[in-house]
Amino acid sequence: MLADQTSGGFNLIDFSLLSNSFKIRWIKSFLKNPTSIWNCIPNFLLKPVGGLDFLIHCNYNISKLPLKLANFHKQMLSCWSLMYNHKFSPHTYFIWNNKDITYKNKTLFYRSWFDKNILLVSQLLDENCNFLSYRDFMDAFSFPIPPKEYAVIFYAIPSGVRMLLQSSPKGPSCSPPSLDSSNLYIDNCLFISSEFTNKKIRSILLKPCATVPPCISFWNNKFENIDWKRFWSLKKEFLITNKVVEVSLKIIHKCYPCNYRLSKFHNNIKEECSFCLCYPETIDHIFWECLYSRIFWLDFSNYVNKNISKDFTLTLKKVYFGVPKVQSDISNREFVINLLLFLAKFFIHKCKFIDRKPLFCIFLKDFNQYLLSLEHSSSPLAINTRLQCAMYKLLNSP
Numbered sequence: 001m002l003a004d005q006t007s008g009g010f011n012l013i014d015f016s017l018l019s020n021s022f023k024i025r026w027i028k029s030f031l032k033n034p035t036s037i038w039n040c041i042p043n044f045l046l047k048p049v050g051g052l053d054f055l056i057h058c059n060y061n062i063s064k065l066p067l068k069l070a071n072f073h074k075q076m077l078s079c080w081s082l083m084y085n086h087k088f089s090p091h092t093y094f095i096w097n098n099k100d101i102t103y104k105n106k107t108l109f110y111r112s113w114f115d116k117n118i119l120l121v122s123q124l125l126d127e128n129c130n131f132l133s134y135r136d137f138m139d140a141f142s143f144p145i146p147p148k149e150y151a152v153i154f155y156a157i158p159s160g161v162r163m164l165l166q167s168s169p170k171g172p173s174c175s176p177p178s179l180d181s182s183n184l185y186i187d188n189c190l191f192i193s194s195e196f197t198n199k200k201i202r203s204i205l206l207k208p209c210a211t212v213p214p215c216i217s218f219w220n221n222k223f224e225n226i227d228w229k230r231f232w233s234l235k236k237e238f239l240i241t242n243k244v245v246e247v248s249l250k251i252i253h254k255c256y257p258c259n260y261r262l263s264k265f266h267n268n269i270k271e272e273c274s275f276c277l278c279y280p281e282t283i284d285h286i287f288w289e290c291l292y293s294r295i296f297w298l299d300f301s302n303y304v305n306k307n308i309s310k311d312f313t314l315t316l317k318k319v320y321f322g323v324p325k326v327q328s329d330i331s332n333r334e335f336v337i338n339l340l341l342f343l344a345k346f347f348i349h350k351c352k353f354i355d356r357k358p359l360f361c362i363f364l365k366d367f368n369q370y371l372l373s374l375e376h377s378s379s380p381l382a383i384n385t386r387l388q389c390a391m392y393k394l395l396n397s398p
């Protein structure tokens with residue numbers, strides 16, 4: 001439901017996703033102007049861990065940070081973890097605020113080391129991937145530290161990390177990556193730029209939770225080369241009601257309320273077809289296989305052959321997914337045929353519920369009525385539909 005319309009979703013906004021995107025937006029505003037007076041409290045709160053602009057680059061765990069944070073700041077940091085992927089890389093494996101490097105179950109941050117640009121675990125290793133001794137460390141960085149600090153840091157780093165860093169550049173001369181937040185890219189977009197909109201934030205946050213509709217694998221097994229992107233966006237080409245679109249989507253999502261399915265839930269509903277009363281009413285049966293539907297589609301094909309396209313043949317795939325666009329064909333025949341297919345499926349659905357047989361002559365009257373109703377609309381979709389249908393003289397004057 002939350003996914004983009006071109007992926008089969010309905011582009012709905014989830015409240016928690018919206019709330020998370022506002023918190024990411026807050027981080028963006030902070031990074032754009034970190035010295036603003038509005039940011040003095042978060043600056044003060046996060047100073048013991050290097051400030052927000054450093055913390056967002058770290059592989060942190062909120063519960064292990066040596067800070068007492070307000071709920072808002074906790075939520076803001078957990079939203080950032082969803083947004084920014086802290087993948088393991090030797091070039092960004094920091095000593096500070098790293099959830100893997102803890103002492104008394106809290107992550108570490110030593111301002112004096114940080115100010116000396118000692119940020120990476122790989123800076124603490126020698127060429128043989130062994131930790132620098134206390135003396136080597138002080139010689140390499142020309143920087144006096146209490147033995148306790150040295151012991152705490154070197155004790156806290158898990159020994160397995162050395163194995164992971166074995167093949168990467170090591171040693172005190174290793175230079176840490178740029179931490180310039182004004183140059184931070186996420187999903188190939190500059191984070192503080194105006195292009196990084198709320199919509200973009202939501203789409204990134206949505207990626208891990210968006211699922212592919214299960215019907216896709218079913219139909220891919222049944223038909224070859226389905227253009228899903230085109231199918232999901234096809235409805236936007238026409239000025240048709242949600243009810244009309246709903247029938248087509250319910251067929252594809254395999255949740256159309258046909259008698260066969262409903263009879264499984266309620267004993268009073270018989271599974272027989274509403275038209276022929278002989279066979280179980282499955283989706284395929286009522287929309288394609290039933291004798292009455294086949295007569296309807298035969299008349300439909302004859303109508304299209306006579307008025308729109310001489311070489312048109314109707315298949316079940318076309319009924320369900322529409323007619324593919326032919327790039328070389330400038331006459332836009334597929335537009336009119338797809339419109340007729342949307343309305344025809346809705347017509348069959350309507351006939352089922354009003355207990356009538358689907359007669360093509362009645363459908364044509366409905367279609368004519370639909371075209372007449374478009375005359376009152378100034379929508380570009382209505383104007384285009386009228387023009388396309390006029391090209392094939394489909395409108396009969398009342």
Ligand SMILES: [Zn+2]
Nearest residue numbers: 273275276290
């Ligand atoms: Zn039937």
